[in-house]
Amino acid sequence: MYRNTSTPADDNGCGWFHLSPPRTPRPAHSGRSQARWAVLGAGFTGLAAARQLALKFPHDEIVLIEGQQVGFGASGRNSGFAIDLPHDIGAPDYIGDLATARMNLKLNHFAQAQIRALVAEHGIDCQIRPDGKYQAAVEDKGLAVLAAYRSGLDKLDQPYEMIDARDLPEHLGTSFYRQALYTPGTMLLQPAALARGLADSLPSNVSLYEHTVITRLEQGEKITLHHANGQIVADELLLCNNAFASHFGFLPGRLLPIFTYASMTRPLTEAEQQRLGGKPTWGIIPADPFGTTLRRTPDQRLLVRNSFSFNASGQAQQKFLDRAERQHRASFERRFPMLPDVSFDYTWGGAMCLSRNHLSYFGSLAPRVHAALCCNGLGITRGTATGTLLANWLTGERNELTDFLLASPGPNRNPPEPLLSVGVNLNLNWGQRRAGLEA
Ligand SMILES: Cc1cc2nc3c(=O)[nH]c(=O)nc-3n(C[C@H](O)[C@H](O)[C@H](O)COP(=O)(O)OP(=O)(O)OC[C@H]3O[C@@H](n4cnc5c(N)ncnc54)[C@H](O)[C@@H]3O)c2cc1C
Numbered sequence: 001m002y003r004n005t006s007t008p009a010d011d012n013g014c015g016w017f018h019l020s021p022p023r024t025p026r027p028a029h030s031g032r033s034q035a036r037w038a039v040l041g042a043g044f045t046g047l048a049a050a051r052q053l054a055l056k057f058p059h060d061e062i063v064l065i066e067g068q069q070v071g072f073g074a075s076g077r078n079s080g081f082a083i084d085l086p087h088d089i090g091a092p093d094y095i096g097d098l099a100t101a102r103m104n105l106k107l108n109h110f111a112q113a114q115i116r117a118l119v120a121e122h123g124i125d126c127q128i129r130p131d132g133k134y135q136a137a138v139e140d141k142g143l144a145v146l147a148a149y150r151s152g153l154d155k156l157d158q159p160y161e162m163i164d165a166r167d168l169p170e171h172l173g174t175s176f177y178r179q180a181l182y183t184p185g186t187m188l189l190q191p192a193a194l195a196r197g198l199a200d201s202l203p204s205n206v207s208l209y210e211h212t213v214i215t216r217l218e219q220g221e222k223i224t225l226h227h228a229n230g231q232i233v234a235d236e237l238l239l240c241n242n243a244f245a246s247h248f249g250f251l252p253g254r255l256l257p258i259f260t261y262a263s264m265t266r267p268l269t270e271a272e273q274q275r276l277g278g279k280p281t282w283g284i285i286p287a288d289p290f291g292t293t294l295r296r297t298p299d300q301r302l303l304v305r306n307s308f309s310f311n312a313s314g315q316a317q318q319k320f321l322d323r324a325e326r327q328h329r330a331s332f333e334r335r336f337p338m339l340p341d342v343s344f345d346y347t348w349g350g351a352m353c354l355s356r357n358h359l360s361y362f363g364s365l366a367p368r369v370h371a372a373l374c375c376n377g378l379g380i381t382r383g384t385a386t387g388t389l390l391a392n393w394l395t396g397e398r399n400e401l402t403d404f405l406l407a408s409p410g411p412n413r414n415p416p417e418p419l420l421s422v423g424v425n426l427n428l429n430w431g432q433r434r435a436g437l438e439a
Helices: 044-056 098-122 140-156 168-172 191-200 242-248 270-276 318-335 379-394 400-407 419-434
Strands: 031-040 062-065 133-137 161-164 179-183 206-209 214-219 223-227 230-239 256-265 282-286 293-296 302-310 344-354 361-366 369-373
Touching (some): 031 044, 044 191, 044 206, 044 230, 044 369, 044 379, 098 140, 098 191, 098 379, 098 400, 133 168, 140 179, 168 179, 168 282, 242 256, 242 369, 256 419, 302 318, 318 344, 361 379, 361 400, 369 379
Parallel strands (some): 031 062, 031 230, 062 206, 133 282, 230 369
Antiparallel strands (some): 133 179, 161 179, 223 230, 256 302, 256 344, 293 302, 361 369
8 A cells, every 4th residue: 555645736827837728627537447557647757658558559548647737747847948968967077978878868869759740740839949958157167067068068979069158149138148058959848838738639548637636556456546536446557756656655765856946027028029139039058057047938938947945745835936036036137137127927836856866767666566757857858758668668668778767776765854855955055055146
């Protein structure tokens, strides 16, 4: 028996969610149902796993269960970078072991191809664009990161362009940054619109239930998923609920729900767009992992993402949202002094699932319980790839990517509470303070 100790509860401020094309959520589950396969969590990982199972087993029913509305969880809350390149923050050149980096690159390309194909096939309106990304620096240590990553990209034989301060305003409008490393392979997109579009284009043998919070798992000859209004009995369960898996007792203390936060402005007027200058859309990630991510969206809003908190329950907390909004305003004003009166329409937070060694979980956690968890902040591509490959593996299909994922030792252990919270909070506070102007 696995009893759940915390359930998802995100805030209602996510701009991407509210600006998505309208859709009607699927009804919650009630009563008792049986299915061969149950997938828990309809973020990018669960959506990919359910779709692939349905294609592999066209005569089976696949039940996909989501505690909130699709697109309301972390998959709809992120900054929308579907990133191709590996970025190992533990390695001096951010690439590290070349064989591992090549496999991660292949995984990300596999996911990008899948996303592109599904968006085209189902006409999903999610503002997807092959814009690439700028990794930008303003502090000396940020410049050192770009230099090191550049040497890593040379080793991996990947294209990039170094852009200096003088030329950056032509790209980004702002003259805040001293240098940027542009790589062309990232796709930028509207994440909630993608998640919702994927949910509405699932094969007909997937039964999706939204607003259905699983509170207990019972293991016997089959596995029973309990919720307030009934049960779902399945032969096999795929856990795709990220850090919430640890609230059922799996991988205890190894999956860290680290929240990060974003604000989105109102659309810029024509005059403001002129004053800003630069390209009409772009995405910037920070050289320092504790720094600020920025997007200029196709509808001419600016998104600012930074600030972190460790919410052990996995649930949103208003005090952290308030603090993040103040930080977003300060970061915005530093970068866009030419846009003094541009207010934020939306501010929200969301959980990344991180591990201390930056590794994910892929495989079987117990009899009948399989999982793809812990995307370490890269769930658009990683979740899509691992969800698909988990389903393939359960059909008996293996390839080099599956073998690579299965060979990983997975997320490592951490000290128990209260040491864990103290350690993570110290780390987050220290990192954010050290980020300086990168934040
Ligand atoms: C602000 C922010 C910016 C980010 N930027 C990026 C980015 O630019 N690019 C990128 O690739 N990644 C980014 N990420 C990370 C990315 O959002 C995650 O890695 C991704 O969402 C993981 O997908 P997932 O499907 O594995 O998990 P999730 O999206 O977390 O989905 C799991 C689902 O399980 C559901 N669930 C959990 N427990 C239960 C239960 N008991 N019963 C029913 N349902 C349950 C949850 O409601 C949730 O919807 C960012 C994250 C945040 C918060």
